Amino acid sequence: MDFREVEQFIFREARLMDEHRYDEWLALWTEDGLYWVPCGRDDADPEREVSIVYDRMPQLANRIQRLRTGKAFAEDPPSRLCRVVSNIEVEAASEGEITAHSSFVLGDLRKHREVQWYGRSIHRLRRVDGGLRIACKKVMLLNNDEALPNLAFLI
Amino acid sequence: MAAGAIDYSELIKEDQVHARVYYDDAIFRDEMDRIFSRNWVYVGHESEVAEPGEFAGRWMGLQPVILVRDRNRRLHLLLNRCRHRSNTVCQLERGNAAGGFRCAYHGWTYAASGELIGMPYPVGYAPGDFRKEDYGLIEVALDSYRGFLFGHLNPDGRTLREHLGAATRLLDQALDLAPDGELVLRSGILKHKYRANWKMTMENVLDAYHPPILHQSAFHLDSGKSFNWDSIYGPGGNARTRDLGDGHGQIDFTAQNRKSGGFFFQGLRGDVPVEAQRAYVEGLERRLGKERAAQVLGDSDPHFSVFPNFNYLPPGQVRLIRPVSVDETHIYYFPALLKGAPDEINRERVRRNGYMHGPAGLVAPDDIDVYERNQDALRARKDEWLLLRRGIRTEQREADGSRVGMAFEETTQRGIWRHYRSLMASPPAGSAEP
Numbered sequence: 001m002d003f004r005e006v007e008q009f010i011f012r013e014a015r016l017m018d019e020h021r022y023d024e025w026l027a028l029w030t031e032d033g034l035y036w037v038p039c040g041r042d043d044a045d046p047e048r049e050v051s052i053v054y055d056r057m058p059q060l061a062n063r064i065q066r067l068r069t070g071k072a073f074a075e076d077p078p079s080r081l082c083r084v085v086s087n088i089e090v091e092a093a094s095e096g097e098i099t100a101h102s103s104f105v106l107g108d109l110r111k112h113r114e115v116q117w118y119g120r121s122i123h124r125l126r127r128v129d130g131g132l133r134i135a136c137k138k139v140m141l142l143n144n145d146e147a148l149p150n151l152a153f154l155i
Numbered sequence: 156m157a158a159g160a161i162d163y164s165e166l167i168k169e170d171q172v173h174a175r176v177y178y179d180d181a182i183f184r185d186e187m188d189r190i191f192s193r194n195w196v197y198v199g200h201e202s203e204v205a206e207p208g209e210f211a212g213r214w215m216g217l218q219p220v221i222l223v224r225d226r227n228r229r230l231h232l233l234l235n236r237c238r239h240r241s242n243t244v245c246q247l248e249r250g251n252a253a254g255g256f257r258c259a260y261h262g263w264t265y266a267a268s269g270e271l272i273g274m275p276y277p278v279g280y281a282p283g284d285f286r287k288e289d290y291g292l293i294e295v296a297l298d299s300y301r302g303f304l305f306g307h308l309n310p311d312g313r314t315l316r317e318h319l320g321a322a323t324r325l326l327d328q329a330l331d332l333a334p335d336g337e338l339v340l341r342s343g344i345l346k347h348k349y350r351a352n353w354k355m356t357m358e359n360v361l362d363a364y365h366p367p368i369l370h371q372s373a374f375h376l377d378s379g380k381s382f383n384w385d386s387i388y389g390p391g392g393n394a395r396t397r398d399l400g401d402g403h404g405q406i407d408f409t410a411q412n413r414k415s416g417g418f419f420f421q422g423l424r425g426d427v428p429v430e431a432q433r434a435y436v437e438g439l440e441r442r443l444g445k446e447r448a449a450q451v452l453g454d455s456d457p458h459f460s461v462f463p464n465f466n467y468l469p470p471g472q473v474r475l476i477r478p479v480s481v482d483e484t485h486i487y488y489f490p491a492l493l494k495g496a497p498d499e500i501n502r503e504r505v506r507r508n509g510y511m512h513g514p515a516g517l518v519a520p521d522d523i524d525v526y527e528r529n530q531d532a533l534r535a536r537k538d539e540w541l542l543l544r545r546g547i548r549t550e551q552r553e554a555d556g557s558r559v560g561m562a563f564e565e566t567t568q569r570g571i572w573r574h575y576r577s578l579m580a581s582p583p584a585g586s587a588e589p
Contacts, residue, residue: 039513040343040344047505048342048502048505049505050343050344050345050488050508050509050513051343051509051513052345052509052513052514053509053513054506054509054510055510062376062378062517063517065376066373066376066517067372069371069372069375071372072520073369073372073521073524073525074520074521074523074524145346146346147346147347147485147486148346148347148514149349149514149523150347150349150514150520150523151514151515151520152515152520155515
């Protein structure tokens with residue numbers, strides 16, 4: 001396992017999200033990928049408790065398709081995003097998968113208004129055709145039990 | 156009218172409303188008194204506080220309240236304010252108060268029933284100066300309609316059932332979809348906020364003109380691309396807007412639901428295994444009989460609103476609207492699960508709540524952005540009237556007094572404003588204190 005490779009992968013994912021490069025971001029996922037942003041508490045049961053995002057690939061593809069229509073008005077004009085990802089820890093997990101923990105700070109500027117977002121992420125990465133892919137990404141927002149402004153971009 | 160008082164009949168006309176009602180802080184303060192302190196206000200659902208000691212921290216207008224079940228399983232709605240020196244006794248929005256609510260400042264402790272049960276150094280009061288039983292947390296009137304709990308800060312004799320009026324039929328419709336006849340709201344809360352007036356969302360949720368336009372990005376995903384949305388929302392469409400009176404309203408999709416054999420707006424068909432669907436229908440038939448079950452499924456989940464702060468949207472979403480200031484509002488979205496339905500159905504209801512209507516949903520964020528655009532535009536101060544004239548000459552009166560318009564008309568919004576004007580024009584009787 002190459003720590004550098006994992007770190008670079010996570011940085012690249014962050015930049016694709018910042019730059020709204022939706023198709024390239026979607027290509028980072030495995031076919032059975034799961035994108036989860038818990039609501040209310042970090043350890044909620046996503047099958048029984050509502051999540052901010054709980055997408056498998058069909059839902060994630062819809063989310064991306066919607067953003068690309070140009071008619072997703074919550075992102076028109078789009079947010080300018082800049083995130084700093086840090087505190088990356090990499091650990092080997094079962095069946096050739098890699099788990100990476102990280103923290104982020106995200107500046108979100110839209111229509112003269114700045115919002116700061118904070119959170120921790122857990123990526124479960126798998127090697128597919130020689131490259132890393134996201135099998136599961138869990139994003140634990142600092143404020144996931146607070147009333148949130150729109151979160152219509154990728155986090 | 157007292158000098159300086161606001162003349163609401165000048166601001167709210169049958170066919171238009173003045174922008175000031177959305178941005179004037181004096182009007183917001185009036186609303187907190189005349190609307191949120193003098194009416195039944197939605198505060199939560201019995202299932203949220205199902206166990207002894209369970210509580211939910213809520214607000215009635217700006218006033219902090221605690222919805223709590225005591226050790227004898229009785230429900231209480233209490234002002235979250237220590238009777239000694241005014242301090243919040245409950246800091247959390249959910250939890251269990253089996254050990255009571257203890258004020259951090261001087262340690263006064265209240266049972267979950269609100270009763271004052273202890274304080275440090277009671278000897279500080281001279282004999283006869285203080286009776287503990289006079290200083291429990293202040294109790295607010297609370298009533299339930301089949302599990303839905305509403306509070307009233309200044310009960311005036313009007314019952315909850317009278318307040319709900321025609322909306323009881325729609326609450327029943329939502330409840331009837333549960334094989335056990337009950338809804339369960341214990342699956343978390345999505346919380347969303349926006350920088351605009353609370354009435355924006357109360358109007359929007361009954362506005363059936365905007366969905367195929369504002370939400371086109373969600374409507375025209377691959378799954379809905381081939382569907383002719385005009386057949387619901389357009390001039391020949393089968394959806395209707397209903398002003399139910401008292402500010403309550405409905406977007407009535409019954410015709411479409413029946414046409415598609417129910418489930419249309421629940422959208423469950425493709426996402427739930429056939430066996431689970433079958434088990435669900437059998438469960439309904441056991442309770443309701445075959446004929447009635449078919450009718451309930453055909454009518455499907457309703458889409459309606461109870462003034463001033465409750466919405467119900469298919470599939471299975473209860474909303475509680477919380478005004479924070481004249482230009483800030485929070486919306487809480489609760490998945491409403493069908494008691495007795497197979498897990499697969501309820502899991503899908505939970506998932507769709509976040510997928511469609513949370514802060515990261517495919518629908519709600521566009522509404523939220525529009526409310527903020529509304530509030531920004533209200534700063535333009537020429538000809539400040541917002542129009543409400545669509546369908547004003549063609550809407551129909553039904554036998555029960557409700558008014559019915561097409562989806563793209565403004566029958567429901569006119570209903571909200573007609574009721575709003577009647578509440579705001581009536582001078583407050585006495586103080587706002589309960």
